[in-house]
Amino acid sequence: MPIIARDLTKVFKMPAHAPGIAGALKHVVHPQYTEKVAVDHVSFEIHDGESVAYIGPNGAGKSTTIKMLTGILHASGGEIEIQGVNPYKDRIANARNVGVVFGQRTQLWWDIPVEESFRLLKDIYEIPDARYKENMELFKEVFGLGEFITRTARRLSLGQRMRADLAASLLHDPKVLYLDEPTIGLDVTVKENMRELIRMMNRERGTTIILTSHDLQDIEDLCRRVIVIDQGRIISDVEREQLQSMFAHERGVRISLKKPGRDVYQKLLEHPELRLEMEDAHTITVMFDLHIHTAYEVISLVEELADIRDISVIEPDIKQVIEKIYRSELQVNS
Amino acid sequence: MIRFFRKYKGFAGCTISTRLNYRGALLMNIVNASVSLVASLFLWNVLFQEQSVISGYTRDDMIVYLMIVFLMQSILGNGTEWEIAGSVLEGSIIMDLIKPISFQSRCLFQTIGSAAAEGAVAAFVTGTAAVCLCDLGKYLAPERFFLFAVSILMAFFVKFCISYLAGLCCFFTSNGYGVIYMRQVITDIFSGALLPLSFYPEWFEKIAKVLPFQSIMYTPTQIFLGRTEGAQAVNMLLLQLVWVIVLWVFGYFFFRFAIRRVTIQGG
Missing domain, CATH: 3.30.70 (Alpha-Beta Plaits)
Structure with a gap:
């Protein structure tokens, strides 16, 4: 079973400041915390090659879940298993299986040519030369990387940067691809281009896609299944068409x-x-x-x-x- | 080992490329450091006009001492902790955490990269200045030079481990300045960067010698100046090695502890 989450829970401790200077001082002397349940007993199973939208309003617990799935955050309770690996206990083994695109961040080095960032990734993921070459050829062809690969990331347009970031996350042939707001800030045609690339990876390589997005068109175009989360709880987990007809x-x-x-x-x-x-x-x-x-x-x-x-x-x-x-x-x- | 090196070497390479992209900043760093070097050279020059030996240091000893400190400070920079602090506070650390790499090793190689870029320039400046200002010949015994090279390497690792720990503290403080400036002041005093340790009161010197900071400046300078030789010098190198291992292991566990409590900002 590729991705299993069982009763996944995350509780954050938040500092509780009373207002004003007095409150701030009081916090220094006697810090007080409130607990916030960001993710509350979330369970789901996702099979190989599925494309799932994981959505909810701001602060619903989407990113927190993704961070637990990628092994960045430690779950307060419950179990996760991705390709048989516990992502937190074995972060490094898990990282080999997954690719991540955070729309608001980049994994490219700002001041060096994109190509060098890619070569760094080749080293990190220990990608064999032949495989690397093959993938780079493919990405140059379908992502149009060739036109800007010698430029520094600083000088790319947002659309180019996102394409490069998507390619970077796919370089090591991950089985699972997390996309967190992959089309944020892009204009319509570039968005469409990004979606086509993601669809292609899902279709041709069987890459499992897990997407969080506020752009509902992303969901409609990319995902066959929709998990809706609100206030840390899953409130719906159905096929996209079913969701539509349920409320139709x-x-x-x-x-x-x-x-x-x-x-x-x-x-x-x-x-x-x-x-x-x-x-x-x-x-x-x-x-x-x-x-x-x-x-x-x-x-x-x-x-x-x-x-x-x-x-x-x-x-x-x-x-x-x-x-x-x-x-x-x-x-x-x- | 080769595999390890191959996996992480890119971080050093990319850091060098980045630094070379900011040639101006690189040069300014060296110029800034040189200004304070020149100021202390003048200061000590005045002091040595009154007496020829101060706390066991001759004028030439002191010039060499200052040069080595300058060289070490350029090589050892403060880049690591600022970068860790930055990536923790701004949240970009997650881009490293989603990769199959150890954060500690990644930071080490990045530091090696910046040390190579800044060290190369600094070594050139120091070398030239030292030749002009004093009689270097008497310090340059080949066997001693080898020990000195090893001690610099060890000093580099010790300094890295300390900076790494300071950088990780930002997981808890949500702010880098306090921790990092405190770390700098403590290191400057206890490593002997500000003054040779023998200038301090005896009790202070004793405290300094049981702390790891002396491995950073004190050990290499003592070896280069020939104040420690033979078995004693080897012992000091071994002590450095012990500190490297202890601090590295401590850093490893501290990271695991810190990351458990992390709340990554934004995104």
């Missing part, structure tokens, strides 16, 4: 009318089960529950009141679903 009972139709539709809007308010929104004078969005109405019923209802010019149906996508989970509008039981 709310649909919407966007209706453009031939004439201004204020009166139509007023009339529709008589149906309290519908959620209405006037986008502009001519356009009304009607959200409804699939269990109560069909789209046809809603459209007929409006048609009785006014002439319709155009209709579009709003399908729920992962973004809306996850945004709702974050806003705790949805209770998930799974």
Whole structure:
């Protein structure tokens, strides 16, 4: 079993300062701490070649979990095993199996050519010459490293730096790749480029992908499974499509009318089960529950009141679903 | 051993490249250090006009002493602890922790890199100055020079281990300045960098000799000046070696202890 977490828990001790100078002094003399449970009995299993999004709002415990999985942080409780290795006890053995991209950090040396950073990684991971050459050829081809490999990391654009960082994390053929905000700060086309590279690694090398991201498009494009964590607890762990359909009972139709539709809007308010929104004078969005109405019923209802010019149906996508989970509008039981 | 060296050598190489990228800073470091060297040379010159021997040191002895201290300080730099402090406080240490390497060895090789870059320049400056200022010939017995070279190497390792420990303290203090400046002051006094240890009161000298700091400056200078010779010199080298081993092992466990309590900032 590649990745197993059982009842994984992390409790941080945080210094509790009383406000003001007096509080700061008091803390020096008699320090007090409060305990914060960052990760609370988290359990999951991830198989080889899976692509999993591990998501949650800020401070939910995502990064803390990743740090425990990479052996950087010591778990307060529970067990972890990655490719049969306990990442904390045997950090070095675990590090050989995993690659990590932290979008906000770089593993390139700032002041030396990118190529030299790569050669350093070759030494560190003890990559055989032939394998190194092969990978570098591949990365030059698909990541376009060739165009900037002789430059120092300082002089790369963010997009180039991220591509180089992704390549750096894959140089030693890791079985597991952790991506922490891999597309943060990139523009749309570069994001798309990054995602394509990650997908390719997952598809062609069977690299297990574990992704945390606030960019929901990343999740939609990269991951087949979504684990949602909030306040340190897993609140949902399902296939992405399933997550979508679980919450798909709310649909919407966007209706453009031939004439201004204020009166139509007023009339529709008589149906309290519908959620209405006037986008502009001519356009009304009607959200409804699939269990109560069909789209046809809603459209007929409006048609009785006014002439319709155009209709579009709003399908729920992962973004809306996850945004709702974050806003705790949805209770998930799974 | 070869495998170990091959795995970590890149850290030394990359550090040299980085340092050479900042040629200006490299040069300024040497210039800064030279200014204080020149100041103390003048100071001692005045003192030696009054008497020819002070606490057992002649004028030439003292010049050589200052030169060696200057050379050692340039080689041994303060880079290690600032870099550890920086990477701990800023959190970039995680980029090292996700790699299959020992943090201690990685820091060692990085320090070797900066020592090579700064040491090369410093050795040139010192060599030239020493030849101009005093009669070096009487100090340069080949056998003694060999012992001196070994003692410098040992001094380097001792200094590294101490700096490493100081750097790791930042795991607990969340700030580097206090720890590092304190470490510098203590080392300057107890190693003999400020004044030869024989200038201090006897009780102080005794304390200094049971501490590891004397391995950094005192041992190499005494050997070069020929104040310790033969078996006694070898014993001092062995003492250095003991300190290297003790401090390295201590550093190993201290890191494990520190990392257990770490809360990495940000990210």
